[in-house]
Amino acid sequence: xxPMDAALSYLTGRMRTxxxxxDKLDDLQYGEGDILAVVDRLKELNLLNDEEYAREFVxxxxxxKPMSRQKLYLDLRAHKLPExxxxxxxxxx
Numbered sequence: 001x002x003p004m005d006a007a008l009s010y011l012t013g014r015m016r017t018x019x020x021x022x023d024k025l026d027d028l029q030y031g032e033g034d035i036l037a038v039v040d041r042l043k044e045l046n047l048l049n050d051e052e053y054a055r056e057f058v059x060x061x062x063x064x065k066p067m068s069r070q071k072l073y074l075d076l077r078a079h080k081l082p083e084x085x086x087x088x089x090x091x092x093x
Contacts, residue, residue, distance in 0.1 A: 003028075004038050008047075010024050011047060015053050017050050017081055018039055019080035019081070054085045054088070057072075057079070058089045069093065
């Protein structure tokens with residue numbers, strides 16, 4: 001399976017963060033160059049977008065199960081999102 005096929009398969013079903021896709025491809029033992037190329041292409045195709053992921057994560061969590069800002073922050077950190085994207089998504093509350 002190509003690295004792009006593996007990434008697309010991993011993205012099926014739900015959104016993922018850049019870091020999650022990188023980690024998955026690394027676990028599948030693809031090379032760093034292949035991983036970077038796939039991530040760049042997925043970003044170009046808007047199939048991988050951490051900013052949108054963070055906003056949608058906050059929206060869906062609050063719609064299904066209200067929780068504190070701190071809990072949302074910790075959940076977003078667990079998905080290995082950059083700090084500035086977490087803060088931006090939380091500031092939209």
